Amino acid sequence: MCSLQTADAGIYIHIPFCKRKCLYCDFYSVTDLDKRFSFVRSAQTEINMIDFPMPTVDTIYLGGGTPSLLAPEDVSALLDSVRRKFSVSNDPEITIEVNPGTVNLDKLKGCRTAGVNRVNIGIQSFQDPYLKLLGRIHDAREAIACFDLAREAGFENIGIDLIYGIPGQTVRMWKADLKTAIMLSPEHISGYLLTYEAGVPLSLALEKGNIIALSEKKTVGFFEMIRRVLTDAGYIQYEISNYAKSLPSRSRHNLKYWTFAPYIGIGPSAHSFINNCRFWNVRSVDDYMTLIESGKPPRAGSERPDFRQQATEAVFLSLRCAQGICINDFEKRFSVKFQQLFGRTIALFEAEGYMIQTDGFCRLTCKGMRYLDSIADRLVYDIYKENQVDSAAASNPT
Amino acid sequence: MINIRNFSIIAHIDHGKSTLSDRLIQATRIIADRDFKDQILDSMDIERERGITIKSQTICLPYTAQNGKLYYLNLIDTPGHVDFSYEVSRALASCEGALLLIDASQGVQAQTIANLYQAVDHNLEIIPIINKIDLPSADVDMVRKQISEDLGLDPSTAILCSAKDGTGIDNVLEAIVNQLPPPKGDSEAPLKALIFDSHYDSYRGTIVYIRVFEGKIQAGDEVVFVSNQSRHLVEEVGIFQINRIPRPFLTSGSVGYIIASIKTVSETKCGDTVTLKNRPCKVPLSGFKELKPVVFSSIYPVASDDYPELAIALEKLKLNDASLVYQKDSSVALGFGFRCGFLGLLHLEIVQERLEREYDLSLILTAPSVEYHVIMKDGSLIKIDNPALYPDPMNIGTAKEPFIRASIITPDKYMGAIMSLCLERRGINTDYQYFSSNRMEMIFEIPLAEVIYDFYDKLKSVTQGYGSFDYELTDYRETELVKVDILVNGERVDALSQLVHKDRAVERAKYACEKLKDEIPRQMFKIAIQGAIGAKIISRQTISPFRKDVTAKCYGGDITRKRKLLEKQKKGKKRMKMVGNVMIPQSAFLAVLKSKD
Numbered sequence: 002m003c004s005l006q007t008a009d010a011g012i013y014i015h016i017p018f019c020k021r022k023c024l025y026c027d028f029y030s031v032t033d034l035d036k037r038f039s040f041v042r043s044a045q046t047e048i049n050m051i052d053f054p055m056p057t058v059d060t061i062y063l064g065g066g067t068p069s070l071l072a073p074e075d076v077s078a079l080l081d082s083v084r085r086k087f088s089v090s091n092d093p094e095i096t097i098e099v100n101p102g103t104v105n106l107d108k109l110k111g112c113r114t115a116g117v118n119r120v121n122i123g124i125q126s127f128q129d130p131y132l133k134l135l136g137r138i139h140d141a142r143e144a145i146a147c148f149d150l151a152r153e154a155g156f157e158n159i160g161i162d163l164i165y166g167i168p169g170q171t172v173r174m175w176k177a178d179l180k181t182a183i184m185l186s187p188e189h190i191s192g193y194l195l196t197y198e199a200g201v202p203l204s205l206a207l208e209k210g211n212i213i214a215l216s217e218k219k220t221v222g223f224f225e226m227i228r229r230v231l232t233d234a235g236y237i238q239y240e241i242s243n244y245a246k247s248l249p250s251r252s253r254h255n256l257k258y259w260t261f262a263p264y265i266g267i268g269p270s271a272h273s274f275i276n277n278c279r280f281w282n283v284r285s286v287d288d289y290m291t292l293i294e295s296g297k298p299p300r301a302g303s304e305r306p307d308f309r310q311q312a313t314e315a316v317f318l319s320l321r322c323a324q325g326i327c328i329n330d331f332e333k334r335f336s337v338k339f340q341q342l343f344g345r346t347i348a349l350f351e352a353e354g355y356m357i358q359t360d361g362f363c364r365l366t367c368k369g370m371r372y373l374d375s376i377a378d379r380l381v382y383d384i385y386k387e388n389q390v391d392s393a394a395a396s397n398p399t
Numbered sequence: 400m401i402n403i404r405n406f407s408i409i410a411h412i413d414h415g416k417s418t419l420s421d422r423l424i425q426a427t428r429i430i431a432d433r434d435f436k437d438q439i440l441d442s443m444d445i446e447r448e449r450g451i452t453i454k455s456q457t458i459c460l461p462y463t464a465q466n467g468k469l470y471y472l473n474l475i476d477t478p479g480h481v482d483f484s485y486e487v488s489r490a491l492a493s494c495e496g497a498l499l500l501i502d503a504s505q506g507v508q509a510q511t512i513a514n515l516y517q518a519v520d521h522n523l524e525i526i527p528i529i530n531k532i533d534l535p536s537a538d539v540d541m542v543r544k545q546i547s548e549d550l551g552l553d554p555s556t557a558i559l560c561s562a563k564d565g566t567g568i569d570n571v572l573e574a575i576v577n578q579l580p581p582p583k584g585d586s587e588a589p590l591k592a593l594i595f596d597s598h599y600d601s602y603r604g605t606i607v608y609i610r611v612f613e614g615k616i617q618a619g620d621e622v623v624f625v626s627n628q629s630r631h632l633v634e635e636v637g638i639f640q641i642n643r644i645p646r647p648f649l650t651s652g653s654v655g656y657i658i659a660s661i662k663t664v665s666e667t668k669c670g671d672t673v674t675l676k677n678r679p680c681k682v683p684l685s686g687f688k689e690l691k692p693v694v695f696s697s698i699y700p701v702a703s704d705d706y707p708e709l710a711i712a713l714e715k716l717k718l719n720d721a722s723l724v725y726q727k728d729s730s731v732a733l734g735f736g737f738r739c740g741f742l743g744l745l746h747l748e749i750v751q752e753r754l755e756r757e758y759d760l761s762l763i764l765t766a767p768s769v770e771y772h773v774i775m776k777d778g779s780l781i782k783i784d785n786p787a788l789y790p791d792p793m794n795i796g797t798a799k800e801p802f803i804r805a806s807i808i809t810p811d812k813y814m815g816a817i818m819s820l821c822l823e824r825r826g827i828n829t830d831y832q833y834f835s836s837n838r839m840e841m842i843f844e845i846p847l848a849e850v851i852y853d854f855y856d857k858l859k860s861v862t863q864g865y866g867s868f869d870y871e872l873t874d875y876r877e878t879e880l881v882k883v884d885i886l887v888n889g890e891r892v893d894a895l896s897q898l899v900h901k902d903r904a905v906e907r908a909k910y911a912c913e914k915l916k917d918e919i920p921r922q923m924f925k926i927a928i929q930g931a932i933g934a935k936i937i938s939r940q941t942i943s944p945f946r947k948d949v950t951a952k953c954y955g956g957d958i959t960r961k962r963k964l965l966e967k968q969k970k971g972k973k974r975m976k977m978v979g980n981v982m983i984p985q986s987a988f989l990a991v992l993k994s995k996d
């Protein structure tokens with residue numbers, strides 16, 4: 002098979018609770034932990050409310066917020082609901098996001114017993130001052146302890162998240178973080194550039210001048226460093242921000258987002274994509290629970306991308322992945338000649354060293370990854386320019 | 400005929416011409432107050448916004464004077480810009496008198512004088528009117544003095560009024576009746592009528608605006624337009640009272656319209672004489688001129704698929720604008736478009752604005768050019784107004800460019816500033832004369848190419864608005880012409896090429912490169928912008944590649960948002976043109992056209 006695409010579906014369950022909001026985070030969460038119990042019941046109800054045919058489910062992902070604030074019994078109850086409602090494959094990938102400072106060995110073991118086979122730990126940094134600046138509740142010692150506990154609980158598939166580009170961060174510190182990460186030897190590492198989302202406290206601090214953002218030159222250096230250091234350590238960069246120790250340890254669930262595989266989001270603010278329809282839930286946990294109680298789907302909006310919008314998504318999502326755009330798939334799906342549509346633009350990007358085309362794939366080089374947004378932007382122009390991608394000819398993406 | 404008065408209102412901009420027209424219309428009650436809107440004669444949005452009149456309008460006001468008799472007062476509103484000076488002269492030729500409107504606080508201004516001279520040239524009887532006397536800053540005595548000293552008119556005849564609050568309007572109407580002469584002419588003589596404007600009505604064809612000087616015209620008459628000998632059967636004649644009011648006939652002295660199934664306005668030429676086929680007048684009216692475009696530019700739609708819409712829009716616009724000429728054109732950079740000829744830069748701007756506004760098109764215009772005469776080495780003459788058609792310089796013998804005789808009327812304290820402005824524009828000062836102790840006229844011979852850009856604006860600025868300017872084409876003179884090309888990353892952007900005098904080349908090329916540098920967004924690679932004459936590079940700018948944009952995360956909740964962002968950016972790109980691999984926004988093309996400062 003040419004692409005990473007799979008017809009199996011993923012289930013994402015958004016657990017919107019945090020002990021404290023991190024200063025940079027724009028995911029939806031609340032700090033009123035007492036609502037956890039009624040929330041779990043609502044989420045179960047939402048799962049049961051799904052009334053359209055679903056393919057086999059092969060990934061479940063508990064994200065947040067802080068899913069590790071749930072008791073193992075809650076995790077078990079949610080997974081049971083999924084299993085009862087859908088046909089789940091024999092070897093599903095079931096991930097829970099874990100934040101250091103919210104788990105102990107028993108809890109991790111309990112999750113494992115419930116069926117969770119992958120944990121993703123939000124470590125972010127191994128430097129206490131940066132953790133403090135980000136507003137995390139843990140320190141570096143707890144982060145490492147958490148990782149060790151996960152191993153001790155029997156998890157063989159562990160991912161960790163790191164953030165770079167933190168104000169004040171130096172090349173040396175970043176390198177040290179990466180060394181520590183490699184030493185722990187997780188199966189998966191995500192390295193995210195700190196972004197200043199609108200309205201979060203960190204952005205306000207930036208506007209006020211209380212913190213100073215790192216220069217572009219520096220952040221580009223950090224991006225190149227993580228790629229080099231992790232690749233040297235044997236990790237495979239399979240997406241702009243994601244590295245896996247081996248192909249099987251790639252995040253099967255997250256790959257669905259970039260390959261047009263179906264996924265259903267449960268919980269407030271969760272997004273779904275199935276049969277070329279995107280829909281999303283209300284953001285507020287209270288509204289969410291009220292709607293569920295009154296028997297209504299907690300929908301906030303939906304859309305059915307037209308052909309050009311689909312092509313736009315195909316470009317910017319595929320280019321995130323190391324393997325790039327599968328030219329054959331693209332041509333079939335959109336009834337266009339890839340070279341005719343993008344040839345001239347891509348030739349230019351190739352000449353600049355931003356892109357390469359080999360074996361039927363068109364992908365970004367390391368240099369090109371730095372410019373993904375701008376490159377996608379330029380290709381999207383081609384999509385719309387000559388009316389070559391015809392909205393009328395839409396076909397089923399799956 | 401004895402009870403007809405034909406008149407115009409002439410005024411400096413903002414001295415209240417439209418308001419006075421409004422009041423006269425209201426005073427004669429031909430329109431119900433509830434249907435009234437301000438500046439009723441300026442029916443186009445552009446006219447109202449810019450405070451200028453583009454199309455002539457005319458209206459017949461029935462007025463019962465204090466002597467108890469009924470009069471028909473024909474107000475002929477005239478365009479107010481040098482680009483349309485010929486139309487103005489034809490409108491004035493249709494009148495016996497003019498109201499010269501002066502703002503009571505601003506006094507006599509440059510345009511007041513220029514307009515007065517034009518009216519005097521047509522032997523019009525002038526009634527000075529001092530307007531805006533309600534303003535606290537009004538200084539009637541000062542204006543009276545100026546009327547006497549600067550204009551040489553009898554200040555005791557000046558009427559005081561405030562068009563805004565209606566004061567003095569009755570006096571204005573009485574003065575029109577009593578001071579302006581009735582039209583003369585023999586209604587039994589062969590028909591002799593002047594066409595002073597026309598507009599297109601989609602149901603009736605061209606509505607021809609005429610002033611009958613001699614004879615009589617009625618439905619059923621077969622008429623001849625003298626300039627092109629075209630014949631038309633008159634279906635209807637009538638007068639304007641906001642709407643058209645049919646009449647059994649129009650006779651000498653009348654102002655009105657004729658409808659004769661005329662399909663295009665181009666057959667109807669401003670200044671032409673209308674006469675009867677079977678009983679033609681011996682001599683047509685004097686002063687007819689075939690209007691020729693003097694400024695040329697190509698118009699392209701920003702989105703190539705808007706070309707058919709542009710074609711339709713131009714066709715429709717042309718119906719009402721006989722002076723607009725165009726033909727198909729194409730550009731490597733911009734695709735299909737039209738090469739258009741205009742009466743001047745304002746005319747160009749108006750056409751552009753109307754196309755964009757009334758037809759919702761976004762357009763790119765190429766640098767305006769005059770028509771050059773190129774004499775090839777083999778002796779043949781080629782007329783060129785489009786840089787794209789400029790022949791290989793190797794084969795060119797000499798080139799000639801059009802010259803104008805420019806008349807500038809100004810207070811003499813600006814003489815120095817005007818002199819340097821005109822000399823800078825390759826002008827030659829051939830004459831000057833004083834009108835009064837401090838007001839003068841300066842005559843220059845200037846290449847037309849030097850005034851089409853921003854000359855008028857510059858003149859206004861160096862004379863603080865007091866200088867007025869008029870011109871006529873005189874002759875073609877030898878010039879040293881070069882073609883300046885603009886290259887973007889080595890690719891020539893044909894739409895940005897310009898024909899210029901060689902002394903202007905470097906300056907123009909530099910300006911274009913600077914503007915493009917400002918307007919073209921940074922892209923994925925370095926962009927070189929060069930100005931060149933042939934293979935010789937004469938200016939250069941570089942746009943460095945854009946900033947790095949390392950991208951962090953993108954999961955389920957980010958996809959729709961990210962896509963929408965790309966779509967939003969793409970909307971902006973609809974207004975971009977690709978030249979080679981470089982995206983050039985519409986604004987860049989327009990910026991190159993704009994004058995300096």
